[in-house]
Amino acid sequence: MTHAKRIDREAGRAYWMMILPAFLIYLAVMAFPIVLSFILSISDYSGGKMFGENAEKWSLVGFAQYLRVVRDPWFWNALKNNLYIVGISVFGQLPLGFVFAYIIYRRLVKAPGFWQGVLYVPNIISIIVVGLLWQSIFSPNGPIAQVINDLARGEFQGKLAAIMDGVGHLDLSDGALSRILDLGGQAARDMFTDPVPELRDLLSSYGAEEGAMVVNDLTNLLVNRWTPEFLNVKEVAMLPILFVILWMYTGMYLILFLANMQKIDAQIIESARIDGANEMQVMRHIIIPALTGTIVNSAILAISGSLSSFALIFALTGGGPGRITEILSIYMYRSAMSGSRDYPLANAIALIMVVISILLIVLTKAIEKRWGGKEE
Amino acid sequence: MKTEANVRVRARGLLGSALAKAAAYLVMGTFTLMTVYPLFWLTMNSFKTTREFQVNMLGLPMDPTLENFRMAWEFGEFSKLFPNSFIYTIGTTALVIALSVLAGFAFAKIPRRVTKWIYGSFVVGILLTINTLMIPLFIEVTILGIYNTRLAVLLVYVGAGLPIGIYLSTEYIRGIPTALVESARIDGAGYFTIFRRIILPMAAPVATTLAILQICSTWNEFALINILVSKTELKSLPLGIFKFSSSLSTDYGKQFAALVIGMAPMLLFYVAFRKQITRGVAAGAVKG
Known part of the structure; x- marks a missing residue:
């Protein structure tokens, strides 16, 4: 054996010893599950022991699960919600993050570190904490509902006091009683079988000096309680989720844009200004071109982020009301983990998501070629 | 600046x-x-x-x-959750850094034709979000008999952290002059010696970036550990906090205290390392 060959063998051994631990774990955790999910998606395995003695019987049955997925309206609903998340990232977080970064970069505000530092805070907190926090804020017993109800109460009491102005609660006319009922709308009338006389009876049970208590109790009884029911309306149920996503991640895009703006050579901007370029021209011809790579990267980040998101919606709505706010990952989780343990279906969904990711990677490669290599 | x-x-x-x-x-x-x-x-x-x-x-x-804090601490069994979160976070971070820098050195400085493929497969993994694989992973750990073990959590976390870790390490070590490695080779040093004497001391910046990224993501991780573990003895902080969602949704005081307990460690970490975290995020999000 020649000297060079021995050196090469030593290099080869070192190479494999260095990469194998990482590569084997990577294969076990990323590659193997993909293969497994493909096999399971065309099988009828649904839990229990897979191999060896006393194993459950299972066999390969073909591609029926994929047909089931594309025929399931809930799949399309979940996919649509994933697209909404991409949409709020690309058209919400990205431009907002850009504007914030630009304001900080051009020193329109003092203390750049402060704004950047604070706006990034939601990113650092556990998604579960964020989800549960906003769940209580949006809850029918939460502060939003309370503020709106307090306003409604105040208004109601004002109107009630105007009707009862100068007339004791024991001497109200039928007309006045009817107007009081009108304040509460149909819901108030539905509380009684014969509203006006019954309300008179009710009021006569209070003493003459208890006027203030009457106003208070009547308000409690008759005022329409507002609840954030928009959370239960199909068309808008995703809105609170999208808001929280915007709230949480905009700071990350701010950091990305700012870091890359700061890489722009300040002298280019300076000389453009000397040549008479105005602010808009600097923006259009220097800053935006320099950030094209970042913008593309951020958009890709938004799509992969949408595919990987799970915990926020899991904590915030659990996919509800009904299944309206499910995204693909929750749709998959529900198929496998609740009730029927539909592993074949869940694995078909997993593989569909993997295929979307791979398409995304191909797209990235194409974009990288188009923009000439990896831009930061 | x-x-x-x-x-x-x-x-x-x-x-x-x-x-x-x-x-x-x-x-x-x-x-x-x-x-x-x-x-x-x-x-x-x-x-x-x-x-x-x-x-x-x-x-x-x-x-x-x-x-509220006293009751939340007891009900949430936080005295079990905190040690677990520390074990997972420190274990994952240490393993990801060690494996990434080691493999990154091999990819960057030991010329092999196969590097293109293996390194390429790691880079692809950056965009292949592991959350999409939670169900097959659940079935895999069940088959392997490691459901409800710390080993499963660590394995999955390390595997999930490797793509970005290896990408950043390899790119960083590529920037270290190859002449340093070659002259040591001529002096007869083996690759492991070169790694220990030359590369490791120079890799501190990329190790810091990896540590920051990994600590933030592991400490807050929920989706994967949610399907890997069901015993309280093995749960991490986010899993434990989730317990306060359904059963206690009307006991606000306790729930809020639990959320504050869950949020405080990361806020402190952020206050202490804000600059490094910001830089790490900007570096780590470049591709994925």
């Missing part, structure tokens, strides 16, 4: 006007308030009893109490 550069990039003309500045402060101020207020609101309410919260949601606590 140097001060001189700041002066040059400072906006002038129309954009530099008082009006533009006022608008900038208004925009930044509004969003900053929207960011901070919910967190302040949460913290403030964790000191109220549930009874007080129900009648006083927006005001400061009239009779601040620590009772």
